[in-house]
Amino acid sequence: MSMLEVNNLKKVYVTHFGSNKVKALDNVTFNVDEGEFVAVMGESGSGKTTLLNILASLDKPTSGEVRLEGKNIAMLSESEISAFRRQNLGFVFQDFNLLDTFSIRDNIYLPLVLSGKKLDYMQKKLEPLAKMLGINDILDKFPYEVSGGQKQRAAVARAVITDPKLILADEPTGALDSRSADELLRLFNKINNQGQTILMVTHSTKAACSAKRVMFIKDGRVFHQIYRGENTYEEMYQKISQILTLLATGGDRDE
Numbered sequence: 001m002s003m004l005e006v007n008n009l010k011k012v013y014v015t016h017f018g019s020n021k022v023k024a025l026d027n028v029t030f031n032v033d034e035g036e037f038v039a040v041m042g043e044s045g046s047g048k049t050t051l052l053n054i055l056a057s058l059d060k061p062t063s064g065e066v067r068l069e070g071k072n073i074a075m076l077s078e079s080e081i082s083a084f085r086r087q088n089l090g091f092v093f094q095d096f097n098l099l100d101t102f103s104i105r106d107n108i109y110l111p112l113v114l115s116g117k118k119l120d121y122m123q124k125k126l127e128p129l130a131k132m133l134g135i136n137d138i139l140d141k142f143p144y145e146v147s148g149g150q151k152q153r154a155a156v157a158r159a160v161i162t163d164p165k166l167i168l169a170d171e172p173t174g175a176l177d178s179r180s181a182d183e184l185l186r187l188f189n190k191i192n193n194q195g196q197t198i199l200m201v202t203h204s205t206k207a208a209c210s211a212k213r214v215m216f217i218k219d220g221r222v223f224h225q226i227y228r229g230e231n232t233y234e235e236m237y238q239k240i241s242q243i244l245t246l247l248a249t250g251g252d253r254d255e
């Protein structure tokens with residue numbers, strides 16, 4: 001059984017009092033195994049955010065199902081959803097989503113506080129994590145006192161401190177300079193090598209190169225997938241660029 005199973009997922013947005021329908025996802029089917037690191041790419045408007053929102057249980061599909069470890073998340077009631085999200089998912093966003101009135105340490109503790117964990121438990125969880133992420137020195141600072149790269153590392157700590165089954169990342173390198181972006185990708189590789197499953201939406205070819213699989217979405221459908229396998233970084237970069245060119249020029253993969 002895969003960790004994440006997405007079956008025939010459809011999402012139709014109905015706008016203008018029902019007169020206008022946008023098919024954002026059109027029969028998306030894919031699986032993610034435990035320990036995978038998957039990048040999702042596609043043109044603007046192809047349906048990536050819609051997919052991520054449904055996986056995050058922030059939105060419901062029009063039809064189809066999403067199973068996390070066999071459990072269909074579309075069937076969860078409103079009251080079950082936030083606990084489910086807290087217990088199973090970790091989020092890393094482009095804009096970090098840290099609270100400015102909390103120290104970095106308290107931001108990282110937040111999901112554990114919400115699950116009712118004790119302080120000594122939180123301290124024990126944070127210690128190795130802060131070391132691995134290189135954020136020991138900034139734990140008592142506030143988000144506005146640290147760099148973008150440091151904020152993003154704190155956001156990664158907050159995402160992984162609950163030992164989530166799956167990390168969902170939305171353009172995690174989008175707001176970072178290239179050095180901080182490289183650092184973040186190295187960290188993602190590190191936590192992935194330790195067994196953490198990651199699904200990351202990105203526009204960055206470089207970011208996608210660090211994933212083990214790249215899935216391309218076009219017009220709400222899975223268009224193509226590339227596995228890193230034995231490919232070198234350069235080969236991977238080239239293959240991704242080719243598919244992105246194909247998507248931009250409206251070409252068909254099988255032509």
Ligand SMILES: Nc1ncnc2c1ncn2[C@@H]1O[C@H](COP(=O)(O)OP(=O)(O)OP(=O)(O)O)[C@@H](O)[C@H]1O
Pocket residue numbers: 013014015022023024042043044045046047048049050051
């Ligand atoms: N709330 C909404 N109501 C109506 N249409 C929407 C809504 N959200 C997204 N759409 C439409 O659904 C389609 C997919 O949008 P989505 O935001 O998922 O694309 P995306 O691939 O994430 O784009 P980007 O890379 O620009 O963020 C687009 O045509 C978009 O205009």
